[in-house]
Structure formats: C-alpha cells, structure tokens
Amino acid sequence: MAAAAADDARGAAARLEAIWRDGGPAQWLLRPLALLHAALVGLRRALYRAGLRRRERLPVPVIVVGNRVAGGAGKTPVTIALVQALRQAGRRPGIVSRGHGRSHTGTIREVQPADTAADSGDEPLLMRRRTGAPVVVGRDRAAAARELLARHPDTDVIVCDDGLQHLRLARDIEIVVFDERGAGNGWLLPAGPLREPVDAPPAGRVQLVVLNTDRTEPPPGAPPGERSRRQLGRPVPLADWWRGTPSDTALTDEAAWAALRGRRLLASAGTGQPARFFDALRAHGLEIDTLALDDHHDHMTLPWPASATEVLVTEKDAVKLDPARLAAERPGLQVQVVPLELQLPAALIAAVLQALPAR
Structure with missing residues (x-):
C-alpha cells in the first residue's frame, strides 16, 4: 500500500511538472491560484517588514x-x-533543520550519529555525519537554534x-x-x-x-x-560508509570507476532530482538500470527487485540502510554508496x- 501511494505521488508530481513545462489549458487554469499564492507571500513579507509579525534575533549570526x-x-x-x-x-558552526520525514515532527531534537532517519530525518542525519557539527531539528527553526546554543554555547x-x-x-x-x-x-x-x-x-x-x-x-x-562544482566521489561499500572508512586508496579514481564498468548495476535514488544522480553515473561510463524513488523514501521495505545483485545509492538513502539489516534480508547483495562532493x-x-x- 505504501509503495502504491508513493507511485501515485510520483505520478502526480510528474504530471504537474509536465504542466509547468508544456503549458496549455491546465496551466492557465492554475494561474489564478498562483496569483493568490503570490499575494499571500507578498502580504506575509510585508507584515514582517512592518514589524507586525516579530522576527526572532539570535545572539550569534x-x-x-x-x-x-x-x-x-x-x-x-x-x-x-x-x-x-x-x-x-x-x-x-551549528546546523538547524526541520527534519523532514522524522516520526515526531513536533519535537526539538539534537541529532546523534547513531540516530535513525526516523528519529531525526535523513538530511539532518547526513549533515551530522558529514560535518561533525552539532545539528538540532525542529519545525520552529528559532526554537531549534536556541536549543542548539544551550547545548553547545561555543557555537x-x-x-x-x-x-x-x-x-x-x-x-x-x-x-x-x-x-x-x-x-x-x-x-x-x-x-x-x-x-x-x-x-x-x-x-x-x-x-x-x-x-x-x-x-x-x-x-x-x-x-x-x-x-x-559538483562531482561524484568514488563508490564506497555500504558497511564501510557507515563506519566512516574511506574507499580503497590503492585505486585511483579512474580505476575505481573502471572497476564498475561492464557490470550489471542498479542505481537507486530517493532524492528530489534522481535523474541528476543517474546522469552523473552514466558520465562515468556506467551502464545502469535506474529506480527513481519518491524524495525522502523511507526504505522500510527494500525497494530493489530480487534480480538486483549490485546497487548504487546516494548518501541520503544510505543513512536509512543499516548494513546488518541488509545482510540479513538480502545476503549477497552488494550496495555501494556514491557520495556527492560539492565545492x-x-x-x-x-x-x-x-x-x-x-x-
């Protein structure tokens, strides 16, 4: 049922994007709602500029x-x-975020490296693991920031x-x-x-x-x-990625990518723009089957077909994939994490x- 709902959501999003891209009668019918949206956005901003709605200033920039x-x-x-x-x-620095996709959205929580994505959200957990900086999640960003400063006063x-x-x-x-x-x-x-x-x-x-x-x-x-500048880092086995172990330094970057060419690979991405990940993998000469998941896909049920033997995933998905669970549910399946390196x-x-x- 969850998979069907996700398919429906992806289908609706694709149809809406097609309307944005192609125009036509459907897009014209939506324009009055867009004008109303613009008016509400403008009114909200005006209320803040006039001081009728209060901004919260923190003691740090x-x-x-x-x-x-x-x-x-x-x-x-x-x-x-x-x-x-x-x-x-x-x-x-410290980081605050809403924590989209976590179970208790109304609470404020400091993200710990051992958290699950259900505890803190996938992106906050990824930011905590990648940066080592303190991360606090909460719907109210100002309240989350106050909590972060209380816990980490040197921020x-x-x-x-x-x-x-x-x-x-x-x-x-x-x-x-x-x-x-x-x-x-x-x-x-x-x-x-x-x-x-x-x-x-x-x-x-x-x-x-x-x-x-x-x-x-x-x-x-x-x-x-x-x-x-964006580029993909070399793939890392899932268990090594979770341990923070670097990829095989004995191989050059080109050799690491060359080792994957000519193999049967499935690329899976639960991101806002999965095609971007797939295109970047193809740019490295990989021949891939693709599986585009809904953004923030929870991976509560593993989404890959039984025929898959090697899977490439994003870091945003990797935080939801416990290596011990995969070893138990899909023994022999090789999952590698492909990090995004942005400069x-x-x-x-x-x-x-x-x-x-x-x-």
Missing part, C-alpha cells in the same frame, strides 16, 4: 540556505560544504538548512540555491515551481546566489550567482566570511 523553486536544488550539499568551509576558517554561527521562507528566524546572510531548472516557467505554485518570486527582497543584510549546475548556459530566469566557489566563501560579524 545566522546564515540561511534555501531555494525559491520546489524540489531538490541541492540545498543540503551546499549546507554541508558551507559548514566545512566555516570550520576550516576557524568558526564553530558562533548558525546555519539553517532549508529555511528561506521561515521568516520568523532573523538572518544575517541568505544563500539562495538554483539548479539547472532556474526559475522554471516563472510562475508560483501551483502554476509553476516557484515558492516565492525570484526577485523577492532579501530578509537579511546580505543575499548570495549559488548556481548548482554543470551546464555552461545560465539557468533560465535565475539571478546571477556563483557557480558551484563552493572561493568568492562566495570569502563573501560569507566578510559579511559575518566579528566574534
């Missing part, structure tokens, strides 16, 4: 990473790369993952992420993919734009920004560090 377009534009990889850059610069900057529209949390810097879709057809939901207008004024002192795309042409409708441009990191108040 806040950086919010988010996107204007619905779906996965790469916010979490940007957050991970940003936190790593801040730590390298001598800052002590000197808060990074909020996916909080661009959470205006109650005052911020110093906004980082807006666009991928190759840009602004889509330029319309707000439900007639288009935008959560808010592309030219919405910044809610903080500084607004920076990251373009997560490998294409040479600029994303359509997106404002000018700094281009990130932020030096100019953007410099702009962030310059905009942060002195400690």
Whole structure:
C-alpha cells in the first residue's frame, strides 16, 4: 500500500511538472491560484517588514540556505560544504533543520550519529555525519537554534538548512540555491515551481546566489550567482560508509570507476532530482538500470527487485540502510554508496566570511 501511494505521488508530481513545462489549458487554469499564492507571500513579507509579525534575533549570526523553486536544488550539499568551509576558517558552526520525514515532527531534537532517519530525518542525519557539527531539528527553526546554543554555547554561527521562507528566524546572510531548472516557467505554485518570486527582497543584510549546475548556459530566469562544482566521489561499500572508512586508496579514481564498468548495476535514488544522480553515473561510463524513488523514501521495505545483485545509492538513502539489516534480508547483495562532493566557489566563501560579524 505504501509503495502504491508513493507511485501515485510520483505520478502526480510528474504530471504537474509536465504542466509547468508544456503549458496549455491546465496551466492557465492554475494561474489564478498562483496569483493568490503570490499575494499571500507578498502580504506575509510585508507584515514582517512592518514589524507586525516579530522576527526572532539570535545572539550569534545566522546564515540561511534555501531555494525559491520546489524540489531538490541541492540545498543540503551546499549546507554541508558551507559548514566545512566555516570550520576550516576557524568558526564553530551549528546546523538547524526541520527534519523532514522524522516520526515526531513536533519535537526539538539534537541529532546523534547513531540516530535513525526516523528519529531525526535523513538530511539532518547526513549533515551530522558529514560535518561533525552539532545539528538540532525542529519545525520552529528559532526554537531549534536556541536549543542548539544551550547545548553547545561555543557555537558562533548558525546555519539553517532549508529555511528561506521561515521568516520568523532573523538572518544575517541568505544563500539562495538554483539548479539547472532556474526559475522554471516563472510562475508560483501551483502554476509553476516557484515558492516565492525570484526577485523577492532579501530578509537579511546580505543575499548570495549559488548556481548548482554543470551546464555552461545560465539557468533560465535565475539571478546571477556563483557557480558551484559538483562531482561524484568514488563508490564506497555500504558497511564501510557507515563506519566512516574511506574507499580503497590503492585505486585511483579512474580505476575505481573502471572497476564498475561492464557490470550489471542498479542505481537507486530517493532524492528530489534522481535523474541528476543517474546522469552523473552514466558520465562515468556506467551502464545502469535506474529506480527513481519518491524524495525522502523511507526504505522500510527494500525497494530493489530480487534480480538486483549490485546497487548504487546516494548518501541520503544510505543513512536509512543499516548494513546488518541488509545482510540479513538480502545476503549477497552488494550496495555501494556514491557520495556527492560539492565545492563552493572561493568568492562566495570569502563573501560569507566578510559579511559575518566579528566574534
């Protein structure tokens, strides 16, 4: 039943994206709702600007990473790369996030490395494992940030993952992420993919734009920004990834990818843009069958066909795949984790560090 519901959700999302892309009568019928959405977004922002709705200011600077377009534009990889850059610069960042997909969404929780995705959400758990920085999840980002500061008083900057529209949390810097879709057809939901207008004024002192795309042409409708560099890291066996063991350093990157060519592989992705993962694997010369899952797929039931012998997954999916469970349920199945390595441009990191108040 859960699988059928997921299939229905993917089908509905695909139909809506087709309407955004192709236009036609259905898109025209949705435009009045999009105009209403735009009016409500504008009214909400105006209430905050006028002080009729209160922003909560924290005692440390806040950086919010988010996107204007619905779906996965790469916010979490940007957050991970940003936190790593801040730590390298001598800052002590902490992360707050909503924790989408966790069981108790109304509670505030500090993420621990041994948590399950049901406890904390898949992306917060991944951020905790990848950065080592403290991560607190909660629907109310300001309350989550207060909890983080109470538990880790040495924290000197808060990074909020996916909080661009959470205006109650005052911020110093906004980082807006666009991928190759840009602004889509330029319309707000439900007639288009935008959560808010592309030219919405910044809610903080500084607004920076990251373009997560490998294409040479600029994303359509997106404002000018700094281009990130994305590449896949070499695959790591699932059990090694969970232990934090690096991949086989005796092999060069090219040899590691060459070892997978000519084999029967299934690539599985429960992300906002699974095709991006599949295309990147093909760019390394792999011949793959693909399985696109719904975003944040819980993997409570293993989704792969019985014929699969080798599976490649994203890190976002790996946090929900206990190696001991797989060994018991599917003995002999080889699962490898393919990490995404994102490098932020030096100019953007410099702009962030310059905009942060002195400690």
